[in-house]
Amino acid sequence: MEPLADGDEQCPACLTRKSASPNLRFKINNKCYHRICESCIDRVYASGGQHTCPYPHCKNTFWKNAWRTQTFEDLNVEKEVNIRRDIYSTLNKEEGDFISKRAYDDFLELREMFVMNLLLGTEAQATRRKLNEYKEANGLVRLKDEAAGPKGKIKRTSATPVAATAAAAAAVVDDDYPDRSGLIEGLKRIVIPEVLPPYDPLQGVPLHKDYFTITDDGINMDTGYEQYRKDEMLAIEGYDFREALEETLTRAFAGLGVFIQAEKSTTLTAPVVGLDDPF
Incomplete structure (x- = not known):
């Protein structure tokens, strides 16, 4: 066989040289890395299915999609x-x-x-x-x-x-070890994180106002603010009399820390302090 010239390439299956066929292109696979021309690959896989590598005496079998273009020259x-x-x-x-x-x-x-x-x-x-x-x-x-x-x-x-x-x-590997095969040693154990409660931006402060209850009769009482409740200009601007009343009562009762019903059911006895008793 005539030796190849420098820079020339030859398909080992059909013996076609690149110097004789300038459009000759080669493909390889990731198993045996034999360089075969595209024409031989198309001829071998014309019937579909798996076939043996066209390289002489190679017994590796592939699908056609296993062949790809070579990336590096070496x-x-x-x-x-x-x-x-x-x-x-x-x-x-x-x-x-x-x-x-x-x-x-x-x-x-x-x-x-x-x-x-x-x-x-x-x-x-x-x-x-x-x-x-x-x-x-x-x-x-x-x-x-x-x-x-x-x-x-x-x-x-x-x-x-x-x-x-x-x-x-x-x-034979613990359930909390990441590598179930035991090949890799020294891995950290799998720690199941603690389930945290839902985030509460108010830190437990109740959203509902338990200090008072405004009834329909109560909102119609003579509070001296009827002029604001009936003012159409304020209503156009988004003013709401009921919300304003709730905000006012909340500010008034929130600082007391006591509830009227609880105070009624509890008898408080004031201590008797004599003149000679130290404070």
Whole structure:
């Protein structure tokens, strides 16, 4: 096979070179990161459904919507950015979620170790299993290529071994611990806030005036204010005689702190003070 010139690219499936076809465009996926031209992808997925990656000897299967345009020129950078984005969106705890700075540093070290494991392929299977257990135990929605169908639909499957393992891990974790899988240590316990009573701007002061009751007969009594009650000019300006009378009586009785009926039912005996008694 003739070697590629500098800056030239070739599709590994159809062997078409960009130098021969200037409009050749490539796409990649987030699993095997093989660069395949759009023509090969359209040809393979013409019948719909899932298909194996067109790259020779690759056995990974995808839906067509798993293929996307490459963002970075270097595929290693592309892979690292995608791995970090996925892990950071899953393990998204902040320093305030932990009981100490040391616990938060341990969490950052754990998250970075997961990134390196997936990036370098070191214990990648065990790392993915732990992440899946964390998602299952904490009720996170997983949007994966192998679970996503056409138009982003999710295939509903029965319980998997990962889900069973996550459920078993959640059974041994306290109910008030945020991470049901037990993967992240040092998190603050979930504290249910105390239910506060509704806000009372008057601080318990009653809205109803219990000092007096104005009856229809009482409002028609000769109080000397009939001129204001019958003045049409005051009524036009919004003056209300009943409200003015209530305000006047409230100011008169509010400072006494006693009620007439309570005073009538209680016999008060004034103390007898002699001339020789000290005050």
